[in-house]
Amino acid sequence: MAAYAYYKEDDPILSDGLFDYLATLILKNYDTITHPHKKYITISDLEAGTYLGEYPRMAIDSLKLMRKNENL
Secondary structure, three states, rough: OHHHHHHHHOOOOOOOHHHHHHHHHHOOOOOOOOOOOOOHOOOHHHHHHHOOOOOOHHHHHHHHHHHHHHHO
């Protein structure tokens, strides 16, 4: 969600520092993380601190729902 908000919508939901911290944390624990979307994020993505690949529909829709709820 955070990468999509930043790279595709140019409207971040996290600060750059928090985004980088989370990428570092995921990288450090990559081998033990189990998540259905793990297949979308590679170690190279995490090392670069960026993601420009295919975004899961669930992430896009969740971001839209979150933004809609923020405006209620």
